[in-house]
């Protein structure tokens with residue numbers, strides 16, 4: 001984990017929040033590369049679960065919601081963790097985070113556990129009284145449930161269908177840590193998939209499989225993922241069944257995403273609190289039914305950490321070590337780097353022209369500082385899949401080399417074919433499938 005934290009800091013993926021003021025516990029800022037990686041993760045998720053499906057639509061609900069939502073959802077009463085305090089050092093702990101009954105820090109005696117509600121409270125409007133209390137949402141899910149009727153009426157979707165949402169959530173966690181794994185402000189990617197009762201088990205299994213495959217298709221090693229079914233005693237108050245997709249983080253196995261069968265709990269609760277009907281007319285039986293809900297709930301930040309951990313690699317490189325991120329091209333913050341072989345004006349001009357052109361399609365870096373070897377390493381370290389090198393011969397024959405990150409193989413192709421070739425390679429085509437006039441330049445190794 002230290003290596004990931006240090007790389008993230010050094011290369012501008014993730015910085016401590018308000019760092020010049022000494023930081024703010026458990027809050028992090030995504031830097032120039034981090035924001036791209038995060039956007040790419042969200043885009044990949046949206047593409048898979050919304051764009052490519054005809055049984056899903058998107059939503060972007062507000063963070064602040066009517067306070068009664070949290071009463072109906074059970075969060076006001078039940079969204080709590082057991083808090084204990086050390087009588088000697090006064091550190092506070094979540095008592096189900098460790099075994100034993102002494103302070104994990106100093107061995108002191110602990111207080112009896114008391115339930116601590118994890119919702120952040122604030123006030124709406126200029127008067128700070130009980131009537132104006134609102135909460136920062138602790139999950140995006142409720143915004144979806146309360147819009148079930150709106151979406152149903154405006155889209156005319158039939159069961160089964162889902163609503164997907166990406167957005168910030170806030171939890172006043174007692175213990176945070178492990179970098180961006182557990183923070184008090186984070187982003188979720190949630191699906192609420194509405195199905196006919198009786199088909200819920202089948203859809204639950206379907207979504208567990210779908211979501212597992214999503215991580216694998218984006219490069220996470222299968223052996224670093226596992227499914228963990230919740231025992232009866234562990235199930236949340238709304239859940240009939242729940243499975244976590246765990247990832248083998250540097251600190252051990254931990255939840256990456258939770259998939260729950262929420263039954264009809266949420267729609268029934270909101271209908272009873274509001275008096276509004278949240279049902280669906282079943283054409284076959286000519287009856288109003290309350291759909292069951294399957295919820296795959298993922299964390300953007302946790303996924304990002306898993307993608308970083310899984311991609312991180314070190315290879316011997318003569319006397320040094322080559323650090324690289326094997327990020328999937330869809331996720332890589334920078335897709336292509338344009339590197340003139342030297343700072344000679346004619347080369348720089350040609351390379352900058354290329355840079356301006358490729359930027360129309362992708363996030364592209366330009367780098368002409370230091371040796372070409374060092375520049376390749378800099379790109380490897382941030383996971384850039386391809387480097388395009390412009391050399392003196394390029395000025396004569398209008399060709400450039402493409403160098404691939406993981407194998408360091410190189411091909412040389414006409415500059416006129418560069419965009420289409422890069423597009424194909426970024427979509428997964430083998431490097432050695434060449435456009436007309438192209439040739440294998442260097443197979444492996446780097447001088």
Ligand code: ATP
Pocket residue numbers: 139171173180181182183184185186187188255256257258297298299300301302303
């Ligand atoms: P945990 O047991 O780790 O606290 P949870 O079971 O409370 O997580 P859920 O309520 O199922 O989490 O939330 C769904 C997803 O949201 C989690 O799988 C995780 O990816 C993300 N998530 C939840 N809490 C946090 C947090 N404090 N920081 C970062 N991500 C979080």
